[in-house]
Amino acid sequence: MAEASYVTFLVGLLAATLRVATPLLYATIGEVYSERSGVLNLGIEGIMFLGAFVGFAAAARAYAGGWPAYLWVGLAAAMLAGALMGLLMALLTVTWGLNQHVSGLGITLLCTGLSLFGFRLVFGESAVLPRIPPFSQLDPLAGVPILGPIVSQYLLTYIAFGLLVPLAAWVLYRTNFGLQVRAVGENPEAADAAGIAVFRIRYAAVVGGAVLMAVGGAFLSLAQLGAFSPGIIAGRGWVCIALVIFARWDPVRAMAGALLFGGVFALQLRLQTQGFSLPYEILLALPYLITILALALAGRHAPYPGAYLKPYRRE
Amino acid sequence: MILKLERRPAPVWVRPLLPLLAVVITFGLTSTLVLLVGANPLAAYYHFLVEPLSGRVSALEVLVKATPLLLTGAAVTFAFAGGFWNIGAEGQFLAGATAATAIGLQMQGVPPVVALPLMVVGGFAAGMAWVAVPALMKTKLAIDEVVTTLLLNSVALLAVSALLNGPWRDPISQWPQSPEIAATAILPKLIPRSRLHLGFVLAVLVIVAVGFVLGRTTFGLRLRAVGLEPEAARFAGIRVERTLLLTALVSGGIAGLAGMVEVAGIHYHLIEAISGGHGYTGILIATLGGLNAWGALAAALFIGLIDTGSQTVSRALGVPIYLGEVIQATLLLVTLAVLPLQNYRLRWARRQGDG
Numbered sequence: 001m002a003e004a005s006y007v008t009f010l011v012g013l014l015a016a017t018l019r020v021a022t023p024l025l026y027a028t029i030g031e032v033y034s035e036r037s038g039v040l041n042l043g044i045e046g047i048m049f050l051g052a053f054v055g056f057a058a059a060a061r062a063y064a065g066g067w068p069a070y071l072w073v074g075l076a077a078a079m080l081a082g083a084l085m086g087l088l089m090a091l092l093t094v095t096w097g098l099n100q101h102v103s104g105l106g107i108t109l110l111c112t113g114l115s116l117f118g119f120r121l122v123f124g125e126s127a128v129l130p131r132i133p134p135f136s137q138l139d140p141l142a143g144v145p146i147l148g149p150i151v152s153q154y155l156l157t158y159i160a161f162g163l164l165v166p167l168a169a170w171v172l173y174r175t176n177f178g179l180q181v182r183a184v185g186e187n188p189e190a191a192d193a194a195g196i197a198v199f200r201i202r203y204a205a206v207v208g209g210a211v212l213m214a215v216g217g218a219f220l221s222l223a224q225l226g227a228f229s230p231g232i233i234a235g236r237g238w239v240c241i242a243l244v245i246f247a248r249w250d251p252v253r254a255m256a257g258a259l260l261f262g263g264v265f266a267l268q269l270r271l272q273t274q275g276f277s278l279p280y281e282i283l284l285a286l287p288y289l290i291t292i293l294a295l296a297l298a299g300r301h302a303p304y305p306g307a308y309l310k311p312y313r314r315e
Numbered sequence: 316m317i318l319k320l321e322r323r324p325a326p327v328w329v330r331p332l333l334p335l336l337a338v339v340i341t342f343g344l345t346s347t348l349v350l351l352v353g354a355n356p357l358a359a360y361y362h363f364l365v366e367p368l369s370g371r372v373s374a375l376e377v378l379v380k381a382t383p384l385l386l387t388g389a390a391v392t393f394a395f396a397g398g399f400w401n402i403g404a405e406g407q408f409l410a411g412a413t414a415a416t417a418i419g420l421q422m423q424g425v426p427p428v429v430a431l432p433l434m435v436v437g438g439f440a441a442g443m444a445w446v447a448v449p450a451l452m453k454t455k456l457a458i459d460e461v462v463t464t465l466l467l468n469s470v471a472l473l474a475v476s477a478l479l480n481g482p483w484r485d486p487i488s489q490w491p492q493s494p495e496i497a498a499t500a501i502l503p504k505l506i507p508r509s510r511l512h513l514g515f516v517l518a519v520l521v522i523v524a525v526g527f528v529l530g531r532t533t534f535g536l537r538l539r540a541v542g543l544e545p546e547a548a549r550f551a552g553i554r555v556e557r558t559l560l561l562t563a564l565v566s567g568g569i570a571g572l573a574g575m576v577e578v579a580g581i582h583y584h585l586i587e588a589i590s591g592g593h594g595y596t597g598i599l600i601a602t603l604g605g606l607n608a609w610g611a612l613a614a615a616l617f618i619g620l621i622d623t624g625s626q627t628v629s630r631a632l633g634v635p636i637y638l639g640e641v642i643q644a645t646l647l648l649v650t651l652a653v654l655p656l657q658n659y660r661l662r663w664a665r666r667q668g669d670g
Binding site: 092096102106114116241279281282292304308 | 351466468469470481638643645648652655
């Protein structure tokens with residue numbers, strides 16, 4: 001390859017990394033909040049799927065109705081759907097104190113079934129995949145070499161990196177609410193004794209987290225694809241579960257992790273299209289293997305939230 | 316007089332009724348979706364539950380669908396009863412299916428009496444190997460197994476995909492599916508002109524064995540003690556880590572066996588969709604069965620019925636086939652919510668101020 005094409009390759013890779021990392025980042029931050037409050041939400045895969053479907057279905061309806069802001073209608077609908085599923089998850093695991101991993105997997109199965117059912121209901125069995133014009137990318141530095149194509153991204157990507165991560169970190173570490181989230185996830189008994197409303201804080205963290213997961217899913221259908229397909233999430237939720245551990249339950253490290261994993265995916269896609277014979281599955285499996293390795297190395301010192309997986313019951 | 320809930324174990328006869336209650340609630344909730352399509356819920360549930368049993372072919376199909384579920388259900392029941400939260404039956408299933416395919420491809424000219432036991436052992440061993448890392452991390456390093464077993468599901472699926480897009484890609488069709496296994500490595504049919512195969516018998520034997528081990532052996536007693544209260548079990552002199560490790564390995568092995576049975580009994584080659592969630596359905600079956608082998612047996616047959624029924628109902632009433640998935644997921648959540656009622660009793664109590 002000539003030097004110029006290396007540059008094009010790298011620029012394209014960087015731009016793609018930011019795009020691929022965006023849905024991971026939303027959902028991972030959502031999961032960080034949920035787990036920091038003591039609730040492992042394995043519904044993440046399904047909630048992302050539901051967000052992608054509901055976002056697309058609502059946007060398609062609004063588009064057909066001639067609404068100019070149809071994509072935002074879709075995003076709002078996806079957030080609402082995520083909130084409802086978060087409420088269900090919180091009802092099961094916080095109020096009723098049921099087994100978190102079985103509840104979460106149940107929610108994933110439910111969201112998957114409901115989305116596929118709903119897709120048939122709304123769009124019928126047409127052979128052509130319904131499409132809508134997706135969000136367009138902002139291009140603030142149009143014409144500038146190298147930097148221009150890298151910062152040509154969706155607004156949702158700008159929000160994720162520029163707003164969500166600093167905000168999530170600030171809220172978690174610098175506000176009263178964040179302190180309460182960490183307290184109920186670390187030691188709910190002590191938090192309760194200190195007058196913190198354990199159940200209410202956990203509800204807020206789980207529901208808010210689920211909204212972010214749904215946004216992550218909706219980004220894929222509303223920005224990246226402008227369509228919905230059964231393989232749209234394809235395990236991204238499980239990647240986020242790995243990312244949370246990799247990031248040691250920290251929003252800023254979650255961003256670093258999302259960029260790293262996003263970079264691996266983007267690289268994999270590029271190598272595939274350039275016809276490299278390396279099995280791309282090896283690259284795709286890396287995030288999982290790295291996380292398991294990181295856990296094994298951290299061993300007993302892995303900084304799980306103290307009340308992780310433990311329901312709280314008031315005696 | 317008012318009805319009061321008391322925190323006291325419910326009478327024994329209530330326990331088997333709770334899953335039934337869950338089924339009724341689930342059908343009530345999901346009938347809203349049937350109404351949404353414009354179909355009659357009663358007709359839908361007739362097609363779901365009765366229609367498949369009325370014909371020979373579809374009744375046998377229920378057993379065919381139940382076969383892998385009996386095994387994944389047994390695997391998860393065994394693990395959960397012993398306090399090992401194995402979310403990875405899906406990955407262990409794929410590992411077993413891959414090993415069975417690898418062995419089956421080499422069995423040209425080997426008689427079935429040799430080939431089939433080899434594949435059973437291979438499938439079981441592969442499932443054990445796939446759960447070994449999370450199991451050792453749990454017992455040696457005290458690392459929670461939920462996430463590690465879950466993440467290895469994705470790795471297993473990627474490994475299968477790499478095999479099918481690489482060395483095992485069908486040389487003729489170029490589809491991502493393996494070549495067919497040898498004819499002698501195929502599980503024989505139980506009934507001609509049906510898909511029911513010897514794997515069903517194997518699955519029932521395994522679930523009976525699990526029931527026997529859990530209920531009638533010292534190991535089963537130790538396993539359940541560890542599952543209930545590991546610290547108390549340790550205090551009673553049970554080697555908790557060893558018990559957990561064995562529990563996990565057997566569970567993984569049974570899930571691997573499920574993969575072997577699907578390859579050798581139904582598909583005869585490996586495809587990416589070979590499992591399609593049977594491992595996760597195992598969690599539903601174990602939960603619905605109350606972490607009891609006999610309960611899991613009934614639950615697997617019932618889910619087999621729902622799986623078959625979702626096809627009948629879709630054909631008859633035009634309800635999207637995914638209704639079956641929604642019903643299964645709802646049933647899982649409702650069962651989970653209803654089962655704790657076995658710790659409560661209803662009691663008539665005098666209202667404050669009543670004479």
